[in-house]
Amino acid sequence: MDQQARSSRIGLEFAQEMKRQSQRERFVSWAPLAVLALLVLLFSLTAEGFFSLKNLQNVLNQVSIPLVMSMGMTFVILMGSTDLSAEGLGGFVGSVTALMVLNSKTTLDMGFLAVVIAMVASVLVSALSGLMHIKGKLPSFMVSYAVSNIMAGFAVLAYRGEPALIRDPFFTVLAQGDFLGIPYLTFIALGVFGVSYVLQTRTRFGSYVMAIGDNEAIARNIGINIDRTKLKVFLWLGVCIGLVGFMGAVRIGRGEVAIGSNVVFPAITAVVVGGTSLSGGKGGVVHSLLGAFIVTVINNALVLLGVSPYVQQAVQGIIIIVAVALSIQHGKSLIVK
Amino acid sequence: MKRMSKLVALVLVTCTLLSCAAAAAQAEPLTVAVSMRSTASEYHMQYVAGAQAFVDSLPAGTAEVQILACEGNDDKQINDINAVIAAKGDNMILFVDPNNAPNITAIAEACEEAGVYWCSAWNTPEGIYPTSYKYWVSHQACDAVKQGYDIAVTLFNALPTPGKGKICVMEGMLANSANTYRMQGLQQALAEYPDIEVLDDQAGDWATAKALTIAENWLAKYDQIDGIWCACDDMAVGVVQALKAKGLNGKVPVTGVDGTSAAIEMVGTGDLVCTIANNGWLQGGYGVAYAYAAKTGKISTDTMDLTHRMFYTNGYLVTKETLPDYVKNFVDSTPVYDYNNLDFPIAKAMDLVK
Structure with missing residues (x-):
């Protein structure tokens, strides 16, 4: 009798705890939005020129690359992996695109076809990187780091020290033009977000990625084709990295390997600040959208505030830690890996 | 018959030994190593082009350029230089743009120990100067x-x-x-x-x-x-x-x-x-020319004056007015210098921090 009472009490406590947790999760899932709102409020009050139409356009322009990168990265992180290949691969795509469109260095003038070729190359390389991880059972972190180095090498080889300047007027307009005050590149980024949202919420692929991140063994047992789903994640990542490389080249008007530098960690930061768990299974693209805005707004405001460059990086680091602490789920019941 | 085969063997062995000795006697070309940040940098590649122009001014086949790109990594720069020293011994000279100033000390010690004459550009910590070393021939920079x-x-x-x-x-x-x-x-x-x-x-x-x-x-x-x-x-x-x-x-x-x-x-x-x-052609070309002159005994670090050990080179201010002249001399053609005139690159001596 005693035994029975105890087990029913444990059951009740468990149910109550689960309820508390789900309430907390629901509350916490709004946290990134609250953090963003808080930052916007704070900077509007303190940074001259922050709350203005001109700066809104500016932020929308600057969020485009981190947003696209974080859309590719979200799926990778959702399934519990990490990928660093964008640094070299993005630089490679940007470099060769600049060499294939009308430019200062080669006689080629392939126009939009150049972008398609570079994108296909990006997807293939990312697929190859994914296959080495999936079939070769090598850690994605290491494989992608190696692939990044290889592609950075190819990028440098492609332009041999003197980056090509983009002369194609179409791409110049793409970089600098806007529609209703919103830069064209931002439309591309929002389009990528839209596709990512559909992929995550309206397709089986999206559910599979979540299931794999949550528990790969269970996902395998219920018949999900793990390898194929993972490969698709890397294909999508390849599309996003390709776009990042292309947009980076268009934005600075030339193709150099440095286009890829400083895109990976801001994107991972955006994903995590947005509330997606690094160990997989929790979060999603809407979170990353908010995360990308948080990261961009911080960068933007520190310059507007005129923070001394000597302390800027430190200040940025502190804000990121506070933002992560506020926006991710870290209740007692969760294990942080 | 036996004597005959012994004779043939003797001739064969002699020929083999002779050919080996001849190969050994044929001097291996001098390695002209250029250590800089990155092959992706147009400016750093000007160093290499300058060093190559110097090598081209020597009799054919006597020297060859080897590029050591550290890709922004201090350790890699030191390791690469040590690796070439291990392979070539003192049959090399070196021109270095240190990735960061503190790297200079490790490079100076490695070259001093191996007897490798070398020159540097841009970065050196206060108080660490060529004048304290025999094999560190000169240090140069543009006056930033x-x-x-x-x-x-x-x-x-x-x-x-x-x-x-x-x-x-x-x-x-x-x-x-x-x-x-x-x-x-x-x-x-x-x-x-x-x-x-x-x-x-x-x-x-x-x-x-x-x-x-x-x-x-x-x-x-x-x-x-x-x-x-x-x-x-x-x-x-x-x-x-x-x-x-x-x-x-x-x-x-x-x-x-x-x-x-x-x-x-x-x-x-x-x-x-x-x-x-900055004129990397001038910097790279004369960087290796100074090291070569010291190696071949044309100059000696024991007798060189301070101006030749540490000097500024002239940059070229390109404005709309000076552009045509710059394009003529540096874009449409690669500058070629008289590497025997070691005074040419010196704009002024550096003020040493005592």
Whole structure:
């Protein structure tokens, strides 16, 4: 009798705890939005020129690359992996695109076809990187780091020290033009977000990625084709990295390997600040959208505030830690890996 | 028959030994190593082209250039140099642009131990000078303070009201000596032009994309920016991109330093008011020429004066006025120097920090 009472009490406590947790999760899932709102409020009050139409356009322009990168990265992180290949691969795509469109260095003038070729190359390389991880059972972190180095090498080889300047007027307009005050590149980024949202919420692929991140063994047992789903994640990542490389080249008007530098960690930061768990299974693209805005707004405001460059990086680091602490789920019941 | 085969064997062995000895006697070409940051940098590749031009001035087949690119990694630079020393012994000379100043000490000790004559450019810590070493022949740099000053003065005079206005300052990487000195030059110029107001000062880390973002933020914040002092060409490219988006390129004067081909072109279009070409051909070419002269005994570190051990080389201020001359001498043709005249590259002696 005693035994029975105890087990029913444990059951009740468990149910109550689960309820508390789900309430907390629901509350916490709004946290990134609250953090963003808080930052916007704070900077509007303190940074001259922050709350203005001109700066809104500016932020929308600057969020485009981190947003696209974080859309590719979200799926990778959702399934519990990490990928660093964008640094070299993005630089490679940007470099060769600049060499294939009308430019200062080669006689080629392939126009939009150049972008398609570079994108296909990006997807293939990312697929190859994914296959080495999936079939070769090598850690994605290491494989992608190696692939990044290889592609950075190819990028440098492609332009041999003197980056090509983009002369194609179409791409110049793409970089600098806007529609209703919103830069064209931002439309591309929002389009990528839209596709990512559909992929995550309206397709089986999206559910599979979540299931794999949550528990790969269970996902395998219920018949999900793990390898194929993972490969698709890397294909999508390849599309996003390709776009990042292309947009980076268009934005600075030339193709150099440095286009890829400083895109990976801001994107991972955006994903995590947005509330997606690094160990997989929790979060999603809407979170990353908010995360990308948080990261961009911080960068933007520190310059507007005129923070001394000597302390800027430190200040940025502190804000990121506070933002992560506020926006991710870290209740007692969760294990942080 | 037996004697015959012994004779044949003897002849064969002798021939083999002779051919081996002949091969050994044929001198292996001297390795001319150039250690710098990256093959992706146009300016660093000018060092290599300069070193190659020097090698081409020697009898054919006597020397060959080997590139050591450290890709921004201090350890890699030291390891690569040690690896070449291990393979070539003293049959090499070396020209180094240290990734960071402290690397110099490790390189100096490795070369001193192996008896490798070498020269350096740009970075060296205070108090660590060639004069303390036998094999460290010379150290050279462009006068970065002068560069910072020259571009500042050119910028101030190019403002809508010459000598008066509001400017933004795009620094390179903080704590990097080239940036520190260029900033000193800017401060000197600012002291001479009291009507110039600095609106903001940010670090673009020598990177195009970061400079672009910072400039976009400036354009969102300030209604009026009269000019932008920018510490290098790569960042200037980013700044001009930001101005282009607002239709302000050519209207807001921007400076650069380094003389990259993109910057030279932008001086032509009016997007940049000036840049300074460091002339990596001269630096790399004479860097190895000094080491070679010491190795072959033409000069001796025991008797060289201070001016030849540590000196500044001249950069080339490229403005719209000087552009045609620059293009003629450095773009349409690669400069070739008389490497026997070791006084040629010296603009002035360095002031040593005692």
